[in-house]
Amino acid sequence: MDRATAAAEALLARLLPALAAQLRPAGGLHDPLLDAPTPPDHYGNLSTALALSAAGQAAAATIALDAWLATPAEKLGHLPFNRLLLLLLRQLQTDDAALAPKLAAGLARCPLRPPYPSNNWSLLAAATQVLETGGDSQERIEARDEFLALLQRWTTADGGFIDFPARPAGHVATPQAYHHKALFLTALLARLDGDAALAAQARRLLDWAARYWDAAALAGGLGRSSHALFGDGCLLAALLLLAPRCDGPAPAAALATRLASQFRADGLLWLTPAGAWAADAGWDNYMHLSVYNAWTAGVVAFALHLSKHTEAPAALREIQWQGGQRPARFHDEAAGLLCLRSASGASLTLGTRGQLPQAFSLNEAELRYAGGQPFHFVSADGQPLLPPPLRRPLAELLAQPALAGWTPLFRAGGRLYALSDFDEVTIEPQAEGCRVVLDGSARALTRRPPDTAWRRLVAAFDWRFLSGRLGRSESLRRQRLPGLKGRLVMELGLAPPRISRELQLEVSAQGAIEYLNPQGHALMADAGWQLAEAEPHAPADQSWQECALPVTLPGGLGRCLPRRRLAAGTHRWRLALALPPSPDQ
Incomplete structure (x- = not known):
């Protein structure tokens, strides 16, 4: 087992039991900071379902999925996120015959309703449209081309993801956490699709992230969700999906090891490196302990599942990590x-x-x-x-x-x-x-x-x-x-x-x-x-x-x-x- 996989598995070995311990038969995922169910307008329950299902814990995953399905439709939010998670659950291809109708019912509850508040939401919605189409169908080609067109519009010439505005001109916003999200979405599609253009874009986004990689594996500081677990989870999942070759320490191993220093006594992770000293200092008002822990567990567990059970497509086999070779x-x-x-x-x-x-x-x-x-x-x-x-x-x-x-x-x-x-x-x-x-x-x-x-x-x-x-x-x-x-x-x-x-x-x-x-x-x-x-x-x-x-x-x-x-x-x-x-x- 390579060091990146071992470090990510060690992280999940503590995080998944902690998430499972927060499940309640009636309301699904519990948020210990709120002392209440995970916010229904977020994506904590479906992220938990994905994480536990990818780890083979079907019974616990069902509790989280059923809790989300039982949530009144008018209370739901973050619909593109939940749609993506349902589609990834479908990708796992479990033997549970009861799962398919549940996923179909769930997808019907998550229609795409643009426009969205930021470009990362729109890119995520476009990613779901790629995942919903058949392998080599014309619909898949068109959806993939639309995703790539959005990515081209919303990246700087050097490869940084532009989260705002939708029509970039002049000053823009490139928060690092949402660059990592764009990288994860692109790496995910490239791994599942094998398309060379997607792989090239994933490499470009990865190279931009490597520019500011540091000796502490702290990849953040610019913009909203600064140093937040959401972006770290996206980056770790992307690194596992791309598995770039590197001459020095594996960045995924370094990141997973650094995240392990953020564990709380209950086995969940603080959302930032300051958590153990300052709790929620610096959090944005949309950040919730249960949601970001579940998201990180979900995307990392899914990335590990893919890396273990599928062969990397040829287009991804020559990606090199540039973190140790970047210019001065x-x-x-x-x-x-x-x-x-x-x-x-x-x-x-x-x-x-x-x-x-x-x-x-x-x-x-x-x-x-x-x-x-x-x-x-x-x-x-x-x-x-x-x-x-x-x-x-x-x-x-x-x-x-x-x-x-x-x-x-x-x-x-x-x-x-x-x-x-x-x-x-x-x-x-x-x-x-x-x-x-x-x-x-x-x-x-x-x-x-x-x-x-x-x-x-x-x-x-x-x-x-x-x-x-x-x-x-x-x-x-x-x-x-x-x-x-x-x-x-x-x-x-x-x-x-x-x-x-x-x-x-x-x-x-x-x-x-x-x-x-x-x-x-x-x-x-x-x-x-x-x-x-x-x-x-x-x-x-x-x-x-x-x-x-x-x-x-x-x-x-x-x-x-x-x-x-x-x-x-x-x-x-x-x-x-x-x-x-x-x-x-």
């Missing part, structure tokens, strides 16, 4: 994602031009897509050095601006803005790092509340009949902060780790703009960072403001100086952080 510097210009790697294996990722925030809200600030921030830094020995950015209510940011980390925050006219979007990006290579120059402007952090009867009526119609589509699209038209332009100059070093940042602000509005977090930055509290430089020096009566960061990696600390009102003119701040060289350097 990679920049996806469309995504605004810069990845650096040292010869010793340290890795850093930086958002450059900035991305479109998803779930653009009235009262929550989304900072996980902002440009100009180093959002992931892991040493050669696998130690995280920087925390990921976060999404928090506006009231919290106002009370504790240090929560914003590296992203400059401003208040003007009663609204909050962030220097998050950059129109000009220049990257200059340096030894063991690079110099990055970003020119841009501050954008509104939240939607403007509907302030007229007509706008309130439109907002109500959008919520009731369009599932919030109009509200989400407002992120395409975020207001610029008038009277302010910004330039960031960052120098990034990997050996030894060093980050310097110079911020220059050109302000034309006298006293109208308040800078909430001067010299703001974020670091891991126990990493050993030293403040090597800070200009201008803080006045004697001012001290650094610090706060623990409720994010998905443990130990994050946000720091900044007290807020100040900006006079018209040019303002400059310079900050440098450094880690002392290790004794062997």
Whole structure:
């Protein structure tokens, strides 16, 4: 047995019994955090049924399946997800004669109803249409071509999956968790179908993921579901399906081993690496313990089942894992994602031009897509050095601006803005790092509340009949902060780790703009960072403001100086952080 399979099986050996222990005869899967049945509008029960069925535990799988079938149709949600899970259950080809009519009844409860809230939902729906067609039928060819066309539309030239908007132009959103989902769906179809074009796309998506692979097997930090179990489960399943050849440690084995550090006392997994220290810190509001555990168990168990019982098609046999061979510097210009790697294996990722925030809200600030921030830094020995950015209510940011980390925050006219979007990006290579120059402007952090009867009526119609589509699209038209332009100059070093940042602000509005977090930055509290430089020096009566960061990696600390009102003119701040060289350097 290869190491990847062994590590994945060891993970499931603890996770599957824990899921089975949460089954209740009446309601199916139980959520121990909610102390209630798994949310019926998600996909916890069918994911559990798939996981247990793939592991040969038919009786327990039936409890979960029957619970979902008994759920009133009006309470169901995430229909494309549930449709996919039913189709994968059908792929298992069990000897249970009673299963086929149940699956048919279940599929009738999951019609496809586009449009969907994000591109990953639409891609999943297209994947189900491929799975429902016959082997070499014309319908299969057409469904496969449609899936490939969507994938081509929703990937950057370098291979990153674009989750938003549906018609990409200019800034986009490429959250890493949903890149992993697109990779899983493509790998799944390529494994089942054997089509060369699907295999080529799977290889392309895999190569993009390998660009930001690190020594800790932490593949995340950018965008929503940051470092979440959902994306990790998708990535692990995809790696098992593709089984790429690699010269060093198998990435699937490394990922499964890292996930094993997230086990709770009840045998379920915390949804992020910070779980054991900070419970649900950094979770998005759609994340549920039971759902993501069941999903991960389901897709990983299915991938293992396929790898054991089917032969990999010829188109997938020459895939090579590029994680150990990636270039020292990679920049996806469309995504605004810069990845650096040292010869010793340290890795850093930086958002450059900035991305479109998803779930653009009235009262929550989304900072996980902002440009100009180093959002992931892991040493050669696998130690995280920087925390990921976060999404928090506006009231919290106002009370504790240090929560914003590296992203400059401003208040003007009663609204909050962030220097998050950059129109000009220049990257200059340096030894063991690079110099990055970003020119841009501050954008509104939240939607403007509907302030007229007509706008309130439109907002109500959008919520009731369009599932919030109009509200989400407002992120395409975020207001610029008038009277302010910004330039960031960052120098990034990997050996030894060093980050310097110079911020220059050109302000034309006298006293109208308040800078909430001067010299703001974020670091891991126990990493050993030293403040090597800070200009201008803080006045004697001012001290650094610090706060623990409720994010998905443990130990994050946000720091900044007290807020100040900006006079018209040019303002400059310079900050440098450094880690002392290790004794062997």
